[in-house]
Amino acid sequence: MKEFQGKHAIITGGSSGIGLATAQLLASQGAHISIVARSPSKLELAKTEIEAAKVRSEQRVNVIEADVADRDRAEAAMEKAIELGGLPHLLVTSAGIAHPGYFLELSPQIFEETMAVNYFGSLYCVRAVLPAMLQQKTGHLVLISSGAGLIGLYGYTAYSASKFALRGFAESLRPELKGTEVNISIVYPPDTDTPQLAAENKTKPPETKAITQSAETWQPEDVAREILRGVLNKSFAITPGLEMSLLQRLHSAIAPGLYWYLDRLAANARSN
Template structure:
């Protein structure tokens, strides 16, 4: 059991990718702290994680906090450390996505997306750092997205927050390595979770067309890639061949992808003008 007696703190651990990762780590002996806003969802997730524990001494802690509020984020992590000890792993999976046409997305959504996805991860990282520095070990895993590698039509609020995480991970990697702390950045593909269901409600037709051909993963599949990435100390965890190619070649591929996406967008435009 690779994670026996380790302590993993997972923001957004009450749902989707965060919860699936929490369960996999619990199956390998880890103690788990999950952080999210909704108490009822947290309690259900805690029960689910407890059912897959490998021994009854393993602890699962469910803490309410809005990660975008620095004081709440810090307090939750302080409680997790007080109760379950210094963290070995931090996974920042708490996130939100609100696709739409740029001019239609309320400015508050741009601010909130940056606050939850980017600042929320940053605050959690700062909060675990002193404990990890004391132990001179630890692994910080930031969850970005394929939309953190290329800007996508309809994702003008979301993509920048995920690009920011990539910048943070790349800047921190070398700096924290000198302190014995590893950093990873994850680029999940479309994954069947409540977030994706929510996204599909506001996704422009053009965005649907662009993302239609991409394979949709299960949260469990992405969680397996994350846990494997942690075990193998991989910096950039890109589940599946599509994300792998995108991660390695995105700068070269962007002109080709833009040409292809623009064609898809113009097809939607033509269809709409025929209908009107």
């Protein structure tokens, strides 16, 4: 993957999970890295891990503290990343949160916060970075959605809505970027062994656990490799694994049967 050597990648949510794994993989390919996250302590720890993956002493690893749900702070973070790392070749919006639960038991604040981080947090960063990519006539935007952005899942009324919004945004922006030399991808990862998944498991209803435990859990490093492979291939939809590939291609056709299967899992969980 020498295509990334010397290029600058900005990664939100880069202090853990898929974002960190992607940053480490890019560093091992010779890229300059800027990661954005909310926790200073996690950022410093992540910087050490990314530094260890570098292959050239001149590679730069920048850490920027910001909450991308705040438009001013998100825009300032992108400006600082460009100032420190140079014009960006790659933007990966991996910052995200999830809080599963029964719809009527989730507060409106959870819905607002989930949409603010997962959707608007990506949108703000794209708006801040895209002009620089268009100016240099090269670049790639990578939005991290979810399998829950392809089909609504029991217990994920807040999360699925935000990830569906990302899908609509990416599908609408894609044709606008045609002919500009700036590409866009949207990633639909399966369940991945990350701190976010561990947090989700604390509030998942039994029905949600019954549904999600039937699927394979991926490692973030494996998802990161699929992301970079998709970027190199200029793939619009990046779907790690057979399940996500089939769901992305056939979700409308298989939805009735899939709904029946998921409803059955939920009903069995309730009866136990």
